[in-house]
Amino acid sequence: MPVGSGSPRGPLVPALLLASLLLLATPSPAPPGRSPAAPRAEILGAAAPSIASPLAGPAPAPAPLVDAAPSPWTNLTATVGSPVPSAREGSASAYDANDEFLLLFGGLGSRGAYLGDTWTWSADRWVNVTAGLSGAPSPRAGAAIAYDAADREVVLFGGFDAGGPLGDTWSFAGGSWTELNPPTSPPPLANASMAFDPATESIILFGGIGSTGTPSNSTWEFSAGNWHNLTSSLTGAPPPVSDGSLAPEGASGGLVLFGGQGSVGLSNQTWLLSASQWINESGSGPTPRRSAAFAYDAVDGFDVLFGGVGAAHALADTWSFSQNGWSRVAASPAPSARLGGAFAYVASTAPSEPVALLFGGAAGSGRGAPLYADTWSFKVPLSGNLTASPSELDLGQTTLVNVSAAGGYAPYSVTWPTLPTDCVGITTPGSFLCEPEVPGSAVFVAEVTDAANDSVVLPEASVHVAADPTVFDAALPAAGEAPLEVDFRVTVDGGTPPFSYDWSFGDGSHSTLGNTSHTYAALGAFRVNLTITDAVGQLAEAAPLTVESAGPLVANASASAYGGVAPLTVAFNGTARGGLSPYSYNWSFGVPGGYSEDPNAVYTFARAGTYTVSLLVSDSLGGENESNLSLTVLPSLEATFNATFPDGAGCAGGIPYAELALSASPSGGVAPYNETWTIGARFLYGPDPTLNVTGGTGLTVRLVVLDAAGDLQNVSEGVTTPAASCTVPAPPSGPSESTLLWIVLGILAATVAVEGIVIGARRRSRDEEEAPEEEAPEEPPATGPST
Secondary structure, eight states, X not given: OOTTOOOOOTTTHHHHHHHHHHHHHSOOOOOXXXXXXXXXXXXXXXXXXXXXXXXXXXXXXXXXXXXXXXXXXXXXXXXXXXXXXXXXXXXXXXXXTTTTEEEEEEEEOGGGOEEEEEEEEETTEEEEOXXXXXXXXXXXXXXXXXXXXXXXXXXXXXXXXXXXXEEEEEEEETTEEEEEOOSSOOOSBBSOEEEEETTTTEEEEEOOBOTTSOBBOOEEEEETTEEEEOGGGSBOOOOOBBSOEEEEETTTTXXXXXXXXXXXXXXXXXXXXXXXXXXXXXXXXXXSBBSOEEEEETTTTEEEEEOOBOSSSBBOOEEEEETTEEEEEOOSXXXXXXXXXXXXXXXXXXXXXXXXXXXXXESOSSTTOOEEEEEEEEOOOOEEEEEEEOSEEETTOOEEEEEEEESSOSSOEEEEEEOOTTOOXXXXXXXEEEOOOSSEEEEEEEEEEOTTSOXXXXXOEEEEXXXXXXXXXXXXXXXXXXXXXXXXXXXXXXXXXXXXXXXXOSSSOEEOOSSEEEEEOSOEEEEEEEEEEOTTOOEEEOOOEEEEEEOOOEEEEEESOSEEESSEEEEEEEEEESSOSSOEEEEEOSSTTOEEOOXXXXXXXXXXXXXXXXXXXXXXXXXXXXXXXXXEEEOOXXXXXXXXXXXXXXXXXXXXXXEEEEEEOOBSSSSSEEEEEEETTEEEESSSOEEEEETTOEEEEEEEEEETTSOEEEEEEEEEOOOOOOOOOOOOXXXXXXXXXXXXXXXXXXXHHHHHHHHHHHHHHHHHHHSOOOOOOOOOOOSSOOO
């Protein structure tokens, strides 16, 4: 058969068509325990029975409420704009860290319709990308989904459609869905729990409900494109459940599983998967439930669980889980009670900071329960606390002022709208000593600002200062290069002379003189304290001084990469030691106009070449030091090739053919290169492959080059194969009558086969014109003309 021909199927077409019509006319059976009239209950599980459940422990003790005022929940629905996904429950969502957007797929819509649309969330907007996809999973709900950080792709498995549980595996990367065909795979499952385990750098799938209608407690691992059944290799196992909640657990580095629907009721058990074993961590926590929204909030450092459905109705409570166990989060406003909402942590940047995002869900598990299409974000808001202790002191004594901050987005900065004039406040959360020098009341008011530029003014703290002997000291100079000689001066106001003095210079040295001097030979920052005692034994302390004895200033420059392919974006890091902070930084990137004063600068080198990058650091003493480094930028990857027919055309069995010789010429990028050729449904590999093709036809040759840095380039070109005049050898003369009869029958059979070939070729040609190009399965290169 010539290259590119399909299998003959002329006489089989009517039979296959009839069989297809019969299959379409046969209604699909519902899976066990499922009713086609109630798809929501089918996918998300029936309500828990009222009998006692072995999956639920004793009534949980009340968990402490986490103070969360204002609420960590924000309703974004009014600000999102159009379009937005339609109302639904049981959809699958995961944050695609490689493409930097949240991915939302499918679910169960109104009137029990299974959905197969694909949406992304980024820059505070929903985008429907369904129309731009060449392929996607079939419509479904209850699918398991997780981002595979090792392979940088989102993986989706199973779910339900009208025919029952599904068992297919899909990946989403680079804006496209691809169906995977792993050698092994879990059985068809819906409402399974799935999450990426950072400890093992693999995706873990647990539980779900299969075609038998009973929950599973199998544990599967997906890594390197294949599924592995871990059930027998793990120590311990949670009870069989579907609709459980699974997410990474930040403290242990493993996974945490909560709740779900068992065969005899709802669960409120908590399990940790760590170091190849399931550990039961059940205790006080949420009530038994299933289909709760659950995600790891990386910026706040704990897992967040919301809602779900309990024994009687949908829930609207919010919980956090950390190494300290479960805590109830008091939050108002908050999303309405629901189950089956899509919930995932979104680590995107501008214009919004990272949040956990909740979309949709159902108001209940009963048939006809309202569906939601609202969008909520979860983030613990910025808060803080200000204290000053002791709050009663004599003049000359110090109080310890402390500022703490939580929530929001670290790092935090602190400013002081109100601060005693003789105190210097910290600029980041922490503690400092203040010695008020005016009798009366000293008031402290701090304002904390986070990285998102949100700020909160903390309630004031005040101390009462009683009149007493006061002492003032000074250090001249207060900073310099070692060895550093410093003169100390003291003035006492009030009290009864004579005075005795006790200087502590912070390096183990002391003095009992009034005005004195001290030389610092070592490097460092030294805290200097002075205490005086008057004639009647009254003590007074001077405000602590800090003396900085510095070494020579040393600058250090480093880069995230010292070579690569243009355009090359490099993150630079500048540090300094010695001298006296604060430091100033000045980068020169070896390109006209290429400068920066940011210690952590980023610059993109647009052209190939070798660049000398310089960092000049200056300190507050006027010292300077320079650090240099070199970068080599290579040209970008290019791909070209030649396609020739060195031997012209020939014949084999009456069919023309020609040997196609290919030669790749990649350049740029990072060698070595990996060449892959696509010719029709054929794949070839290497820089110079050959292939026998049918003569007198047009072909499209495509070359994809992958370099050692992971960059891809492809190029394609149409070629026409040379033709040859081929004749079929004449049959022997003088056949007998029986021979003639067999010849006639052979001609008739050949005619039917040729008809099938022509019909198949036309159909394939039409399909190729209408369908988008996609990769065909790999075949070994042909060694002669195809027949």
